[in-house]
Amino acid sequence: MNDFYKYNNYLLKQNMKDSSIYLYIYYLRKFLKWYEEVIKIPFKTLEKNIVKKYIKNISSNISESYINNYINFFKSYNNFLISEGIQKEMVIDNSLKVKMSKAKVNKNNYVNEKYIENLLQKICSIDGIKNYTMLNLIAYSGLRAAEVTELTLEDLDFDERVINITGSYTRKVPMNSNVESCLKLYLKEIYTMEDYLFINERGTKYTDTGLRWILRKNCPDDNITITTLRDFYKLKLKEQGYTLKEIDELLGYTTKHKSYLDKSLKEMLTPSEFAKIFNVAPITVIKWCNKGLIKAYRTDKGFRKIPPSEVKKLQAVR
Structure with missing residues (x-):
């Protein structure tokens, strides 16, 4: 527990963000637990081959970026051990990192x-x-x-x-x-x-x-x-x-200047557009709507929109 406290203070002195400190302490706990269960000897210093073995062990369950995050943690912990006089030299370097493949952008950010x-x-x-x-x-x-x-x-x-x-x-x-x-x-x-x-x-x-x-x-x-x-x-x-x-x-998104017309509503005719087809005034079309002679829908702002199919229906009865 004392080592965790000392490492935590070391990270604070490096001006690391709280989230990064939490993550590194979490990585350290996982590594030391694995070391105790697999290596079965008291941990003293970092060894490159042991770190490689650990990374290989966890690599099947984590992404490439996660692997590189772990390497960054091990470099940090290596530096800490040196600052404490526990380890003499750096054994962890960027050669352990994996080359990142280009991630495919998932435009449909959905999970079930x-x-x-x-x-x-x-x-x-x-x-x-x-x-x-x-x-x-x-x-x-x-x-x-x-x-x-x-x-x-x-x-x-x-x-x-x-x-x-x-x-x-x-x-x-x-x-x-x-x-x-x-x-x-x-x-x-x-x-x-x-x-x-x-x-x-x-x-x-x-x-x-x-x-x-x-x-x-x-x-x-x-x-x-x-x-x-x-x-x-x-x-x-x-x-x-x-x-x-x-x-x-x-x-919590703003709705003030946003249109919520769906595609089918956008394709419909305004009373003025409908009026031009029949060579009448827009007010006449509105009267037809009120009488139920033609079907009309309302937008979220209250404006009428008339389906193009209503043109043929009205032409057939006129």
């Missing part, structure tokens, strides 16, 4: 519900109810990472079953049964009266970078990001019948 549920359950069992709850709020309430970190107990309204988001994206987000149950469990088992709902090991609120690190350390798939979880929530809203405008409002 079963994958998300399994991922969150894994985080719950391995990483605890707090980290599970924070990521659950993103996947099942669509909150931004920064919005999760700013939450307070007063923002939760269990009577109305909503989460009150304040700040730049003020809104009320529905609290479904999944979110409600994990929040209540977290409040019962973990939460202590603090200024913010979620407090890290340092006694301060989490950062959005910290949440990304929690997801990354539990999910080896580089394609799964905080945005993926928000897209998952967006997809679930579509399946439940929410309109695009309603979805944007729940996600």
Whole structure:
């Protein structure tokens, strides 16, 4: 435990971000546990062949970028051991890194519900109810990472079953049964009266970078990001019948200057365009609409749009 504390202080002196420090300490714990179980001798110093063996052991479950992250960690830990007088020279270098292949861009940032549920359950069992709850709020309430970190107990309204988001994206987000149950469990088992709902090991609120690190350390798939979880929530809203405008409002996007016409509505005729075909005034077309002689639809701003098929129908009766 003392070595972890010393290494943590060493990283702080290197001006590393909190998220990177958490990650390196996590890597160290995993490596030392593996060393104890596989090498079966007390750890003293880093050896290049042992590090190679460890990387080979974990490489089947992690991406290329993860491997290179591990190498960066081992270089850092090597430097720490030298600074402590435990190791005499650098044995870890960039030759251990793998060449990154060009990642294919996944334009459809979608994963199925079963994958998300399994991922969150894994985080719950391995990483605890707090980290599970924070990521659950993103996947099942669509909150931004920064919005999760700013939450307070007063923002939760269990009577109305909503989460009150304040700040730049003020809104009320529905609290479904999944979110409600994990929040209540977290409040019962973990939460202590603090200024913010979620407090890290340092006694301060989490950062959005910290949440990304929690997801990354539990999910080896580089394609799964905080945005993926928000897209998952967006997809679930579509399946439940929410309109695009309603979805944007729940996600905290601006809707002021955005058109929500679907493709079929865009292809329809305005009353003026319809009037020109029959050489009448637009007000006449509006009267036809009111009488039910022609079918018309309304845009989200209340304007009439008439399907092109109504032209042939009206021509047939005139």
